Amino acid sequence: MAMAPIIQLKELRKTYVTGEEPVHAVRGVTLEIAQGEFVAVMGSSGSGKSTLMNILGCLDRPSDGSYHLDGIEVSKLSRNELSDLRNHKIGFVFQNFNLLARTSALENVELPMLYRRVPLSTAELRAKGMQALEMVGIGKRANHTPNQLSGGQQQRVAIARSLVNDPVLLLADEPTGNLDSRTSIEILGIFQRLNAQGITILMVTHEPDVAKYSKRIIVMRDGRIRSDDLVKDRLDAVEELKNLPVEVEP
Amino acid sequence: MRIRTSFHTAFRALLRNKMRSLLTALGIIIGVGAVIAMVGIGNGAKKQVEDQVASMGDNVIMIFSGSSSRGGMSGGYGSAGTLSLEDAVAIKREILTVDGVTPEVEGSSRVAAGNQNWFTRLNGVSADYFAIRGWNFSHGGPFDERDVKVSSKVAVIGKTAAKQLFGSEEEALGKTLRIKNVPFTIVGVLAPKGASFFGRDQDDTVVVPYTSAMKRILGSKGVPRITVSVERGKPMAAVQEQISDLLLQRHRIASDRDADFTIRTQEELATMATATSSIMTTLLGFVASISLIVGGIGIMNIMLVSVTERTREIGIRLAIGARGSDILLQFLIEAVTLSLLGGLIGIGLAFLSAELITRFSEMPVYITAGPILYSFAFSAAVGVVFGFYPARKAASLDPIEALRYE
Numbered sequence: 272m273a274m275a276p277i278i279q280l281k282e283l284r285k286t287y288v289t290g291e292e293p294v295h296a297v298r299g300v301t302l303e304i305a306q307g308e309f310v311a312v313m314g315s316s317g318s319g320k321s322t323l324m325n326i327l328g329c330l331d332r333p334s335d336g337s338y339h340l341d342g343i344e345v346s347k348l349s350r351n352e353l354s355d356l357r358n359h360k361i362g363f364v365f366q367n368f369n370l371l372a373r374t375s376a377l378e379n380v381e382l383p384m385l386y387r388r389v390p391l392s393t394a395e396l397r398a399k400g401m402q403a404l405e406m407v408g409i410g411k412r413a414n415h416t417p418n419q420l421s422g423g424q425q426q427r428v429a430i431a432r433s434l435v436n437d438p439v440l441l442l443a444d445e446p447t448g449n450l451d452s453r454t455s456i457e458i459l460g461i462f463q464r465l466n467a468q469g470i471t472i473l474m475v476t477h478e479p480d481v482a483k484y485s486k487r488i489i490v491m492r493d494g495r496i497r498s499d500d501l502v503k504d505r506l507d508a509v510e511e512l513k514n515l516p517v518e519v520e521p
Numbered sequence: 522m523r524i525r526t527s528f529h530t531a532f533r534a535l536l537r538n539k540m541r542s543l544l545t546a547l548g549i550i551i552g553v554g555a556v557i558a559m560v561g562i563g564n565g566a567k568k569q570v571e572d573q574v575a576s577m578g579d580n581v582i583m584i585f586s587g588s589s590s591r592g593g594m595s596g597g598y599g600s601a602g603t604l605s606l607e608d609a610v611a612i613k614r615e616i617l618t619v620d621g622v623t624p625e626v627e628g629s630s631r632v633a634a635g636n637q638n639w640f641t642r643l644n645g646v647s648a649d650y651f652a653i654r655g656w657n658f659s660h661g662g663p664f665d666e667r668d669v670k671v672s673s674k675v676a677v678i679g680k681t682a683a684k685q686l687f688g689s690e691e692e693a694l695g696k697t698l699r700i701k702n703v704p705f706t707i708v709g710v711l712a713p714k715g716a717s718f719f720g721r722d723q724d725d726t727v728v729v730p731y732t733s734a735m736k737r738i739l740g741s742k743g744v745p746r747i748t749v750s751v752e753r754g755k756p757m758a759a760v761q762e763q764i765s766d767l768l769l770q771r772h773r774i775a776s777d778r779d780a781d782f783t784i785r786t787q788e789e790l791a792t793m794a795t796a797t798s799s800i801m802t803t804l805l806g807f808v809a810s811i812s813l814i815v816g817g818i819g820i821m822n823i824m825l826v827s828v829t830e831r832t833r834e835i836g837i838r839l840a841i842g843a844r845g846s847d848i849l850l851q852f853l854i855e856a857v858t859l860s861l862l863g864g865l866i867g868i869g870l871a872f873l874s875a876e877l878i879t880r881f882s883e884m885p886v887y888i889t890a891g892p893i894l895y896s897f898a899f900s901a902a903v904g905v906v907f908g909f910y911p912a913r914k915a916a917s918l919d920p921i922e923a924l925r926y927e
Contacts, residue, residue, distance in 0.1 A: 330920050330924075354839065354843060355842065357842045358843075363840050369836075374533075382838070383841040386843045387842075436842075
């Protein structure tokens with residue numbers, strides 16, 4: 272059965288007016304991403320991929336064209352409706368983790384649930400928060416604050432936070448950009464595992480090695496899609512980890 | 522986001538910068554403390570006066586000769602000799618609910634005893650006077666009606682005057698003092714009464730029969746004042762009116778407005794005396810309120826700094842689905858929490874300073890619920906008003922910009 276696509280873009284454009292000359296960041300992108308896909312978006316800086324990410328993440332609205340997220344037309348929504356959409360449908364993972372400082376891992380994970388329109392009880396918050404932390408293998412560190420965690424651990428907490436409201440789409444912006452290679456592969460392994468469970472993932476990266484862990488690579492250039500190909504020699508994180516030289520963990 | 526969670530978040534944000542929060546709240550602390558303490562001091566002064574009035578008897582009516590306002594001009598009480606001794610007699614005779622009447626003549630005179638002399642106040646009154654004023658004796662007793670009738674050369678002396686002339690109250694009893702070279706025998710020494718609400722030492726006095734005072738010392742005929750006491754439980758207003766009607770009739774005056782005398786109850790006099798301290802209290806409270814507003818500006822300043830510092834946090838919250846209103850509420854609650862905590866500490870400070878003021882000075886401080894509630898509500902309002910602008914600034918941030926903020 273053909274399911275409705277999670278993301279459907281038609282002739283999407285974004286033009287910024289800064290100073291005299293209008294800047295055409297995205298110049299007509301048409302794209303469909305179905306449920307269960309794992310897509311990597313690549314491109315050099317200035318290619319329009321960040322702008323596209325912001326629009327896909329409902330942080331920004333397109334100037335022209337249409338964007339349907341899980342069947343909802345986003346381009347005409349109000350600020351508050353966009354907030355609600357981000358809360359229910361999208362999980363964000365950032366390059367610099369973006370956890371709240373001096374706030375425990377568990378409380379960071381509970382945060383998206385606090386902004387749900389229908390509030391949950393404290394017990395439910397706790398339970399769902401812990402469940403999300405367990406899912407990324409960091410349940411034991413629930414009470415640690417970000418400065419007590421390594422980069423990889425922080426990114427795991429961020430992934431747990433992005434999953435806690437059961438989103439239809441996980442948006443990752445350079446998720447391995449601040450991590451060493453082993454930790455990067457571990458994080459990509461988590462993505463592959465989540466994807467195997469049916470979660471749709473869209474990841475922005477400029478590293479071809481990282482993109483190879485996805486199923487489909489889209490390359491942007493000058494605000495347009497230059498290529499859109501399925502990954503042939505896909506890397507498997509579990510296998511890659513085995514091949515890495517064994518390190519003694521501190 | 523639930524309110525309880527919001528307060529929790531606000532508390533944590535404030536605890537993160539303990540010193541800064543304390544300094545910010547200091548404006549409110551001082552403001553609230555000042556309002557409560559200042560109004561407390563004002564109320565203390567007022568209560569002192571009221572206590573004195575109560576001790577003097579609330580059943581006393583005073584009739585002053587001369588109108589309080591004639592032709593738009595205010596002549597002082599007792600300025601014209603329009604009352605007479607016969608008026609006093611008539612009041613006692615005609616009005617049954619009156620149980621004591623005394624004409625009062627007043628003067629100041631040098632009084633001598635042995636080789637001591639003292640300038641003091643001289644009161645000429647009837648034998649009823651001591652009962653009307655509720656004034657007891659520490660030694661001896663009052664003169665009686667017969668003394669008044671025959672203008673006896675007897676006197677009652679206040680504590681201060683007795684001490685000045687004779688060294689002690691015991692010594693004074695039975696001694697002779699000379700007023701304008703007329704010798705008077707002291708038959709009683711009055712129990713101390715302290716300062717009146719106009720600030721006069723009531724114990725610095727010599728009291729003699731009014732007949733003696735008028736004939737032998739002052740040589741006057743008019744009566745500037747008649748003081749009346751009303752039987753307990755009888756309505757003061759009715760008696761006041763009866764006296765007024767009687768005197769109007771005796772003076773052959775048709776209308777109230779042209780009355781050549783003024784009737785005041787003890788309570789009315791007290792109200793006049795407390796009016797000044799009421800104005801002072803209001804003024805002090807107002808000045809202290811200004812420091813509350815200044816404290817609010819301090820809160821606004823720090824909240825603006827806080828919004829800038831936490832731009833990234835705001836960006837994260839917006840990205841994961843907080844609405845503008847959630848962010849607004851968060852910062853507003855933080856500002857209100859800050860000002861309410863300041864208010865609570867300020868209330869504590871007010872009680873502490875009240876305790877210290879009462880302990881180290883004569884001033885009584887009387888803290889009431891009114892200014893506490895007022896200043897607490899005011900500090901909450903200050904938090905809302907001055908927290909709103911920074912909170913709105915936070916709420917209207919662009920999530921993309923905020924996330925990128927370093």
